[in-house]
Amino acid sequence: MTPTSGLVLFAHGARDPEWAEAFRAIADRVAATRPDLAVRLAFLEFQKPALADAITELVTAGHQRIRIAPLFMAQGGHLKKDVPILLDDIRARHPALQLELLPAIGDVAELRDAIAHWLIKAAAEIPA
Amino acid sequence: MTPTSGLVLFAHGARDPEWAEAFRAIADRVAATRPDLAVRLAFLEFQKPALADAITELVTAGHQRIRIAPLFMAQGGHLKKDVPILLDDIRARHPALQLELLPAIGDVAELRDAIAHWLIKAAAEIPA
Numbered sequence: 001m002t003p004t005s006g007l008v009l010f011a012h013g014a015r016d017p018e019w020a021e022a023f024r025a026i027a028d029r030v031a032a033t034r035p036d037l038a039v040r041l042a043f044l045e046f047q048k049p050a051l052a053d054a055i056t057e058l059v060t061a062g063h064q065r066i067r068i069a070p071l072f073m074a075q076g077g078h079l080k081k082d083v084p085i086l087l088d089d090i091r092a093r094h095p096a097l098q099l100e101l102l103p104a105i106g107d108v109a110e111l112r113d114a115i116a117h118w119l120i121k122a123a124a125e126i127p128a
Numbered sequence: 129m130t131p132t133s134g135l136v137l138f139a140h141g142a143r144d145p146e147w148a149e150a151f152r153a154i155a156d157r158v159a160a161t162r163p164d165l166a167v168r169l170a171f172l173e174f175q176k177p178a179l180a181d182a183i184t185e186l187v188t189a190g191h192q193r194i195r196i197a198p199l200f201m202a203q204g205g206h207l208k209k210d211v212p213i214l215l216d217d218i219r220a221r222h223p224a225l226q227l228e229l230l231p232a233i234g235d236v237a238e239l240r241d242a243i244a245h246w247l248i249k250a251a252a253e254i255p256a
Binding site: 034102108110116122 | 133135137139140142143144146147148149150151153154157158161162165167195197199200201202203204205208230232233234235236238239240242243244246247248250251252
C-alpha cells in the first residue's frame with residue numbers, strides 16, 4: 001500500500017542532536033501503527049529537515065494531504081508568527097496541497113490531562 | 129493544613145502572556161487535587177517569576193522539599209546547561225533545601241505514549 005497522506009511531526013530543534021530522540025521515538029511509533037501514512041519529523045531550527053523541505057519531499061512523492069503536528073508546549077511566537085509565514089510559502093509552492101495544522105501539545109485537552117495526571121502522581125511521592 | 133512540600137512547574141516562557149495559559153490550567157488542576165502541596169509556576173525567560181524567585185518564596189514560607197517539573201518537550205541546552213547553573217545557585221543559597229528535578233515531558237514514558245496515542249488518533253482522521 002502506497003501512502004497518499006502524510007503526517008509531519010514539527011519540533012523546535014536544538015543544537016544537541018539527542019534533543020530529538022523522544023520525537024523520533026514518537027514518530028516511529030505512529031509510523032508503525034499507521035503504515036498507510038507517511039510520517040516525517042521536521043524542525044524549525046538547528047536540525048534538518050526544515051518543515052518546507054519535509055513537505056516538498058512528501059508532495060514530490062505524491063502525497064496531497066498533509067497534517068502538521070507541532071510538538072511545541074504551547075502557541076508562542078513560533079507558532080503564531082513564524083509558522084503561518086512558513087505555511088503561506090508552502091501553500092504558494094504547492095497550491096493543490098491540502099495542509100492542516102494540528103494544535104500544540106498544551107492546547108490538546110487529553111495531553112493537558114495526561115501532564116496534570118503525571119504531575120499529580122509525581123507530587124504524590126512527596127510527603128506533605 | 130499548611131503545605132510543607134512544593135512543586136514548581138518550570139516552563140520556558142514567551143513574550144506572549146497567553147503562551148502560559150495551558151501551564152496555569154495544569155498548575156491549577158494539580159493544586160486543586162493536592163491542597164497539601166504548594167504548587168507554583170516559574171519561567172526561564174520572558175515571564176515572571178523566575179525559577180530562583182519562585183523557590184525563594186517557597187523556602188521563605190517554610191517549604192524544605194521542592195520538586196521542579198520542567199515543562200519542556202525535551203532536554204536541550206536549557207535543561208542540560210542553563211538549569212544546572214540555576215540549581216547550583218539555588219542550592220548554594222538554600223543549603224538545607226531538598227531539591228529534585230523531574231524529567232522533561234518527552235522523557236516521561238507515559239507522556240510519550242499519550243502524545244503518540246493522540247497523533248495516531250489525529251492521523252486516523254486522514255483518509256489514506
